[in-house]
Amino acid sequence: LSQPLVHPLRSAASLCHGACVELESDTEAVAHEGFKLGCISCKRRGEVRARASVNWFFKASDETEFSHLYSYEETEEIIDPRFYGRLGWKGSNNTRDLQDGSITIHNVTFNDTGTYMCIFSRVLIYPNYNFQTNSTKSFFLNVMPRRTRGLASIVSEVTMYMSIIGLQFWLLVEMIYCYRKIAAAGEEALRESEAEYLAIASESKDNCASGQVAE
DSSP states (O other), rough: OOOOOHHHHHHHHHHTTTTOOOOOOOEEETTTSSSEEOBOOOOOOOOOOOEEEEEEEETTTSSSEEEEEEEEEEEEEOOOOOGGEEEEEEESOOOOOOOBEEEEESSGGGOOOEEEEEEEEEEEEOOOOOOEEEEEEEEEEESSSSSOOHHHHHHHHHHHHHHHHHHHHHHHHHHHHHHHHHHHHHHHOOOOOOOHHHHHHHHHHHHHHHHHOOO
């Protein structure tokens, strides 16, 4: 039986569809607004089938133990009563192979300040066996009364502008250097052409003189 042909572009698109980048979660929320708790765990072997579940835990700033906050495996479950009606799934959809386990807190309060921990439990499904892996990420969330610009953001912006200025200065220097190099090459070519023209003219004059002597 002949095998169906797979269009190369379609094959490439299917490979690119599984691209995954592990970004860190933001750590500053604003009171009375929504906030996304980010948690991404990329699967290292894209060609291997897998299923995964995500569990979130929370430890308030005045607590010493984590409490089970939220669970997701095909369906979500809010476990901590303090977050009833305020959590929503923002991760991977329409798949059991979860790689984005992010959730959203609606109407953030100052009591939401604390440490959040996300645990990915992934089962890699091979032809003859299954392999269990776990990935844990945690971060401290600080709730602010209003939105502020962090020092890192300011430093990043200043660095960006300095890089742009430096790049423009470097391009200006390169343009001046190239202009001078082209001008020097043009002058050299002009001198060579002038010397060649004089040599040809001198040779023609000598030939004419030789012809007259011969006559």
